[in-house]
Amino acid sequence: MPELPEVETSRRGIAPFLVGHSISEVIVRDHRLRWPVNPDLPAILAQQPVHQIRRRAKYLLFDCNTGTLLLHLGMSGRLRVLDSHQPLYADKHDHLDIVFDNGYRLRYTDPRRFGAVIWTYEPAEQHPLLSHLGPEPLEADFDADYLLEKATKRQVAIKTFIMNAEIVVGVGNIYASEALFMAGIHPKMITATLKRIQALKLVDAIQAVLGKAIAAGGTTLRDFRDSEGNPGYFAQELKVYNRAGQGCRQCGHPIELFRQANRASYFCPVCQRL
Ligand SMILES: [Zn+2]
Known part of the structure; x- marks a missing residue:
C-alpha cells in the first residue's frame, strides 16, 4: 500500500511536468473506484490550469481555478507521467488519464480500485475526507x-x-x-x-x-x-x-x-x- 513517503515521492515526481499547465482532456475508462468518478469530471477539468499539486496526508490535491481535484492511491494505485512520444496503449488497470496542453499525460493505474478521484468546489481542507485529520508529521505544528x-x-x-x-x-x-x-x-x-x-x-x-x-x-x-x-x-x-x-x-x-x-x-x- 502506498504510504505517506510514496505519495510524497509521487507528488515530487509528477509536479514538474504538470504544474502551471492546463488540462486539455480527461479520459475516464473505469468509473468504479472506491467512490464512482463524477461523470462530469472531464467537463469540469477541461481547460483548467493546475496551479499547484499539494499533499495532505495520503491525498494529492490538484488546485485548479474553480476547485480542487483530490486523488488517493488506495491500496494499489500509482501515477505515471507519459509523454506524447510514448505508446498510449492503455492496460486494463489504467483507469484514468489527464492530458495536459504541454503534451504530458498523467495516468492513474489501480488494479484493486480502492483509490479515489474526487472533485470539490470547496477549499480542499474542508472536504469531509480531510477536515478531521490531525497535523502533518513533518510540519511544525506536530511537536x-x-x-x-x-x-x-x-x-x-x-x-x-x-x-x-x-x-x-x-x-x-x-x-x-x-x-x-x-x-x-x-x-x-x-x-x-x-x-x-x-x-x-x-x-x-x-x-x-x-x-x-x-x-x-x-x-x-x-x-x-x-x-x-x-x-x-x-x-x-x-x-x-x-x-x-x-x-x-x-x-x-x-x-x-x-x-x-x-x-x-x-x-x-x-x-x-x-
Ligand atoms: Zn534491543
Whole structure:
C-alpha cells in the first residue's frame, strides 16, 4: 500500500511536468473506484490550469481555478507521467488519464480500485475526507507539546495512538513500529503515562523515519516517467518491522511479535520499555 513517503515521492515526481499547465482532456475508462468518478469530471477539468499539486496526508490535491481535484492511491494505485512520444496503449488497470496542453499525460493505474478521484468546489481542507485529520508529521505544528497534550487525555496504547490519523497523519504500521523502537518506547505503553522526554524522542523518531523514506524515494525520481518508484521503506534498513526472532540491531535480543489492534507489532523487549 502506498504510504505517506510514496505519495510524497509521487507528488515530487509528477509536479514538474504538470504544474502551471492546463488540462486539455480527461479520459475516464473505469468509473468504479472506491467512490464512482463524477461523470462530469472531464467537463469540469477541461481547460483548467493546475496551479499547484499539494499533499495532505495520503491525498494529492490538484488546485485548479474553480476547485480542487483530490486523488488517493488506495491500496494499489500509482501515477505515471507519459509523454506524447510514448505508446498510449492503455492496460486494463489504467483507469484514468489527464492530458495536459504541454503534451504530458498523467495516468492513474489501480488494479484493486480502492483509490479515489474526487472533485470539490470547496477549499480542499474542508472536504469531509480531510477536515478531521490531525497535523502533518513533518510540519511544525506536530511537536512534543502537541503530542503530550493529546496523549495525556487518553488511555490507549501508544502505537494505536500514533497510527490514528486524527492525532497525526501518515504514520503507518511500518513507520510506527520503527519510530517506537528508535524512541525506546514499548508499543503497548499507555498514552497517559507518556513523559515529556519520550514525547520529544517520539516526534524526532517519527520525523526521522518518514524523512528518510521520502529521501530514499527521491532517489528514484529520475525514473519516474518510465517506471514504478520503489517504496521508500525498501531502501532503508528496518530495525524491528518484519524481523520477529532475529537479533535486535542494538542489543542482540530476539525481536518479538504480537497482534495489536489487528496489526502486527514488532518490538525489542530490552530496548523498548512500558
Ligand atoms: Zn534491543
